[in-house]
Structures are given as structure tokens and as C-alpha cells.
Amino acid sequence: MLARIARTLLIGVSFTGVCACNGAGKHTASIRPSYDKATGQLKELAYDANGNGRTDTWTEMEGSRPLRSRVDINEDGKIDRWEEYDENGGLAKVGFSRTNNGKPDAWAFSGADGRVRRIEISSTGDSSRIDRWESYDTAQSGPDGRGALVRAEEDTNHDGRPDKWETYEHGILKTVAFDEKGNGRPTRRLIYSSSARVVIESDPDGSGRFAEHAEVR
Amino acid sequence: MRRLVSKVLVTVMTMVGAPLAVLASPQDLIALKGRAFTPGLQALTDTRVQIRDLKTGLLVNSTTSNATGDFSFENLKAGDYIVELADASGHVLGMSAPFTLGTAKIVTVSVVAVSTGAVAAGAGAGFSLFGLGTVSSVAVLGAAGAAAVTAVVTTRQDASPSR
Numbered sequence A: 001m002l003a004r005i006a007r008t009l010l011i012g013v014s015f016t017g018v019c020a021c022n023g024a025g026k027h028t029a030s031i032r033p034s035y036d037k038a039t040g041q042l043k044e045l046a047y048d049a050n051g052n053g054r055t056d057t058w059t060e061m062e063g064s065r066p067l068r069s070r071v072d073i074n075e076d077g078k079i080d081r082w083e084e085y086d087e088n089g090g091l092a093k094v095g096f097s098r099t100n101n102g103k104p105d106a107w108a109f110s111g112a113d114g115r116v117r118r119i120e121i122s123s124t125g126d127s128s129r130i131d132r133w134e135s136y137d138t139a140q141s142g143p144d145g146r147g148a149l150v151r152a153e154e155d156t157n158h159d160g161r162p163d164k165w166e167t168y169e170h171g172i173l174k175t176v177a178f179d180e181k182g183n184g185r186p187t188r189r190l191i192y193s194s195s196a197r198v199v200i201e202s203d204p205d206g207s208g209r210f211a212e213h214a215e216v217r
Numbered sequence B: 001m002r003r004l005v006s007k008v009l010v011t012v013m014t015m016v017g018a019p020l021a022v023l024a025s026p027q028d029l030i031a032l033k034g035r036a037f038t039p040g041l042q043a044l045t046d047t048r049v050q051i052r053d054l055k056t057g058l059l060v061n062s063t064t065s066n067a068t069g070d071f072s073f074e075n076l077k078a079g080d081y082i083v084e085l086a087d088a089s090g091h092v093l094g095m096s097a098p099f100t101l102g103t104a105k106i107v108t109v110s111v112v113a114v115s116t117g118a119v120a121a122g123a124g125a126g127f128s129l130f131g132l133g134t135v136s137s138v139a140v141l142g143a144a145g146a147a148a149v150t151a152v153v154t155t156r157q158d159a160s161p162s163r
Helices: A002-006 B002-023
Strands: A009-013 A018-021 A028-035 A042-047 A057-062 A065-071 A081-085 A091-096 A106-110 A116-121 A132-141 A147-154 A164-169 A172-178 A188-192 A198-202 A211-216 B030-037 B048-053 B059-064 B070-076 B079-086 B092-095 B099-101 B106-112 B137-142 B150-155
Touching: A172 B092, B030 B048, B030 B079, B048 B070, B059 B070, B079 B106, B092 B106, B099 B106
Parallel strands: B030 B106
Antiparallel strands: A009 A018, A009 B150, A018 A028, A028 A042, A042 A057, A057 A065, A065 A081, A081 A091, A091 A106, A106 A116, A116 A132, A132 A147, A147 A164, A164 A172, A172 A188, A188 A198, A198 A211, B030 B070, B048 B059, B048 B079, B079 B092, B079 B099, B137 B150
């Protein structure tokens, strides 16, 4: 994070909006502030992040504190990245639209190192109804900077409780367990091995003690 | 004569109907249709799709998703199943929720690949944006009054998202 900030561009923003250049002077970006008419408090900054003359980032402000940003990365008129900030102005989570419909349906959360530790996904596209939670190990490098997927929970029947649990090793599915009785506990588990062998176990009473049921290829 | 014709007709109709009756067995007429998706909800094409009996753990059948990610299975028996997506090595890339095939003759299911690797590297995987530092992030550091200067820190797009 510090390394990224070190490569930052410090921009002066005047009351009426200004132009800013990066260190190499490659582009000029304008920032347009909006203020609350009653209080004079800064409400929003509209910003041309890539300096092509089009506003592509809107940051909602509470005075000097940023609350959230909406970013149209590909400038197709639809927001495709949502950023929310913590009390210190740090990036708390980033939302994405997997279907590019202008609505966030997945949120990524980072750890102190700035790498993704958790992703929450709404399969229905309603970001208020998350139904899949993925956990990443940042010590293992993923293909796009996030850690390796190690665990996931999913609410497949949308009753508000996880009913499917997955574990991964080196990014490969190792086990998956299902709640077949709707009581919030896994009752059947499949264990996959690299040789395409599958062990299927059952725990009908959900006691947590799986009995081996079958081993198949 | 009319009785004879009637008997012949009944016999013929029975013989013709017999194999149809076998085909019409409810157990043999359940079809499963579905679509495979990448983690970014793009069509997952040319990928192995397999259906597994959840009670026995046995693979029942397998096929390959087509150019639009669609796949289908025919003549499935009633039971509890999951549909898996697998890579060439047999590693499971994602799976459906468990589902029960029963009275419905045609069932549809969607499967989203979760695992990274070959799928994530493919076109349209979509989640490459999840690297938090890969696109511009704006954080306003402070302001000093309504007419004052506000300092804005902008992180630039990195070539390497892991940095």
C-alpha cells in the first residue's frame, strides 16, 4: 500500500476546480467539487482519473472525509467499480459488477497488506443479499494479486444460512459439504483427490462426525 | 368380421404402444439442461461437465459445454445429484448446488466455475479486477475550510497487481 502511495500524484484542488498533472506531465485531470448549498460542506468530487477529458470517478464526501467512490473504468456510462472507505479514508472494500449491468454484485475486502482476503458475492445480483463468501490466503499468490482461495461458504437456497461449504488446497477444490436437512450443519461431504478419486461421507444427524460412505473414481 | 378387425387393431396398437410405454417410463425421461459460467459470469465453453449421484458418489455421465456454455444430459433417473465442471486433469472447477430430480421432466441448472487456474486465465474470466490496486483509487486526505485546498492522492494503475 505504501509503495502504491509512494507512486501517487498529489493534486491541488481549488474551490472552483483545477487541473492536475502527474509527475511526467502526461495528462491533465480535472476535479470538480460539489458543495452542500446550506452548509458549504464538500459533498462530492468528480474526477477524470485517466486524464482523457471525461469524468470517470465520483467520490462522495463528508467534508474532508471520503465515504465512497463510483468508478466507470471503461467509460461506457455504467459504473463498474465501487469503493468504500473506512474512517481513516483507507480503502475498506471494492465492489464489482460481474455482469457489467451497473450494479455491484461482488465485494472484495483487503487486509492490512492491501491484498484481497475475502470476497462476498450475490448470485442474484442484489448486493444486499450476499449468498457466497470466499476466503483467501494472502500468503499464497493468486493469478491477479489476490491470495489463493482456501475456503468458501454458500447459501444456495437463499434462506440466509450457508448450506454448502468448500475447502481448497493450492486453489484446487479439496472438499465440499452440503446441508441436506436445512439445519445449518453439513450432512454430506465429498472429498476430492488429485487422482479423481472421491470419498463421500455422510453425517445424517449433523453431529459433526462423518462416517465414510463410499469411495469411488 | 368386425370382431376380427377389432382384435387385429387392438393387437397392433398394443404392439406399437409397448416400446413407447417403456420409453415413457418416468425414470428414463428426465432431462437436465444447463449452462456453465466463468467466475465472471461469461459462458464457459468447451469444458467438461459431469453429473454425480450425491448418494453413491458415482459419476453418472459427462459431456462438454458448447460454444455458448450450454450442456445437457438425457435419460436421468430420479435422485439427488450435483453437476461439476472439471478441467482436463479432472480437477473440479466448480459445482452446482445439490438438486433432486423427481417428477419434473426437464430440469435446468447453472454452474459457475470458482477455481482459478485454466478458467481464470481464459478470456472473460472477469475477476482480474479484484486486485485492489489495479485500478485508480481515490482518497481525499484533507481539506482546510470551504475555500481551501484539498489534497487528493490517486494511485495509478499498476502493471503488477500484486505490488
